[in-house]
Amino acid sequence: MLFRLVSYKNKLILDYVPAKYFIILEVVLVAITIIPFLIRKGKKTSIISMVISILMAIVLFATSILGVVYDKDIKNVLNKADQTIDDVVENSKLSTEEYGVYILKSDKAEELKDIENYNLGYNLSYAKDETDSVLKDVLAKANNKLIANEYDDLLKMADELLNTEKIAFIFNQAMLDLIENAGDDTNDGKNNGIYKNFTNKIKCIYVVNVKTAVKEYGGDKNVTKECFNVYISGIDTEGDVTVKSRSDVNIIMSINPVTHQVLLLSTPRDYYVPLSISNGVKDKLTHAGNYGINVSMDTLEMLYDIKLDYFIRLNFTGFVDIIDALGGIDVVSDYSFSTHGYSYSEGLNSNLSGIQALWFARERHAFAEGDNQRGRDQMKVIEAVIKKAQSSALLNNYDEIFANISKSFQTNMPKKDIKALVKYQLNETPNWKVVSTSVTGTGRSDVTYSVPNSRAYVMDPDENSVNEAKKLLQKIQNNKKIKVKTTTE
Incomplete structure (x- = not known):
């Protein structure tokens, strides 16, 4: 089976997997499955785990099930996986406004x-x-x-x-x-x-x-030798992932392949800051997404005095069809809660349907930590989808699954950089040290740039926490060791 795979589509596989791994391909497949656990330990969910898993899962879903498919299926799944990468990257070039x-x-x-x-x-x-x-x-x-x-x-x-x-x-x-x-x-x-x-x-x-071009970012970084910054935006709307929308999750992920460190910096959705287009007038950070992902990125660049190289945009609503096509997912909840007619128990919740998983990922008001807990639950849903997709469940409906992945993800990271990252992970198997932090602030009511005649809940930034975040971003860029209270390895 391995010989047929290599001889069938030699160039495609070599684009992603180093040649030396053909000898021990089965070991690599096991490694891919457990990468999230190699990257982090403990209970805290790691964004870098999720992102690398998504990229590697899309590329290598096909090879994880080679032992149970025919050559024709290998051809179809490999082609579909490679096309999905193209689609996800292509999605980033245009934004849609209805x-x-x-x-x-x-x-x-x-x-x-x-x-x-x-x-x-x-x-x-x-x-x-x-x-x-x-x-x-x-x-x-x-x-x-x-x-x-x-x-x-x-x-x-x-x-x-x-x-x-x-x-x-x-x-x-x-x-x-x-x-x-x-x-x-x-x-x-x-x-x-x-x-x-x-x-x-x-x-x-x-x-x-109406479709408009998205501002180009990055393109000049060697992602295996230089520190680079990725903006992760989480939206939750009906329709295509290219549609402009409020960004409820705003995370800067700085990855340093030299020091094998990852910094995850989360900024609250209600942060009261000037937008890049507002001439100094303040607005909620989440509203920046209404004007396009480039405005969200430019605004965060202004706030932290950094350059963002790439973005990854996730639409959780699009996960409904993916989850249903997979036959449901299993998710562990930190709390028992109910929302929109669905109840979830503390501990394992088995075989959640797409709509059940969506409401699990959407809820924030049932928790004392609000958006922070919602972010953790969203990452749990993503990891559960990846885990289920790496099983034989993918075989049942892989065409529909890959199609929905294309509709739910955007990234402007070039395909060559995705390939380089996958190869780097497999070649070097680095022990990533992931450092997580977030900026804080004080909530109150005020008018915003987007709706100047009505008050809204906003959060004034705590300048000390913003300055500390800037220092961390600068340190990781300069190949220095970083450390905060919340750290996973």
């Missing part, structure tokens, strides 16, 4: 031709070029029989839509999220905003998808 024309749900109109002579409101504050393009498209499709009016206040748009006849507005999903959360200035897990049911009162009668 705009819609919205009217009251009680309005009898069902499409553009039904709203002739309506007023059409739009707002250029959030994405001028994209909104201009959408406006032109809508007016053309409506034969210019709509009366276009520009607004600069998102909440005024919401009020007029709810209280005015014969009016329509252009919104994207980010705008709708901002409206629904406007006025929610507490951290109690309950939306107390005055527009919390806004989307239940309106309907969309026309959709326009």
Whole structure:
């Protein structure tokens, strides 16, 4: 079987696996399975474990099941795995924005031709070029029989839509999220905003998808010889991973292949900082994602005085289809809790469906540590998916599984660097020392750049913790040993 694999697709395998390992391929496959445990010890989940596992699992899922498939299956799975890497990288080049024309749900109109002579409101504050393009498209499709009016206040748009006849507005999903959360200035897990049911009162009668290029980062680092920084963004929305969305998880992962150290720096979603596009006006860090992943990255670069080389973006909603195709996953919960009609026990929760796993990964208000615990649970779901995918469950529906991986992940790390990292891990088997830390702050209520006329819950940064984080980032870049209280090896 090994001879057939090597002779069938010699170049593809050699791209990822050093030639010397063909002699002991089975040992390597075992090593891949236990890499998360080689990288860390103890109970704390390691992001580097998850990221390397994802990259290696996508590349080498096929080889982990060679003993039970035919040559044709080897060909199909290898090709699909390699194509998935291409798709995940290709996803990073464009971002998608879905705009819609919205009217009251009680309005009898069902499409553009039904709203002739309506007023059409739009707002250029959030994405001028994209909104201009959408406006032109809508007016053309409506034969210019709509009366276009520009607004600069998102909440005024919401009020007029709810209280005015014969009016329509252009919104994207980010705008709708901002409206629904406007006025929610507490951290109690309950939306107390005055527009919390806004989307239940309106309907969309026309959709326009706009794709824009994502700013290029990195490309000049030797990832096996130089320290490099990766921004990990976790989103939780319906639809494609390329859609712009709030970023609920914001982690900087600094990897130093020289010292075999990894620094994981987590920044709270509600951190009250100037965005790279806001001219000094402060906003919640999570809102940066609404303007594109480049704004999130640029904002973090401003905050920590560093350069981010790559990004990895995960959409947890997309995991639902992957998990169902795998036949469910097993997850260990740190606590017993219930959410959205599903209950989870402390300890092992067996055979969770995709939707059960999604709500497990989404919940944060049931825990004293809030977002921190949610982050740990999300990593547990990811590791459980990887573990299940490395079993024979992959055989049952590998085509659908790989397709959903393509929809749930983005990275701008070039394929050559992914190959180099996989080879480096297999060749050197370094004993990574992972150091985890997070910045802190004080919560309060204030207005934001994104919604200037309504207060929201924000967190003022603790400058001491930010300065300590900067020092750690500088140390790992300079090949120096780093140490904080929370460390895993």
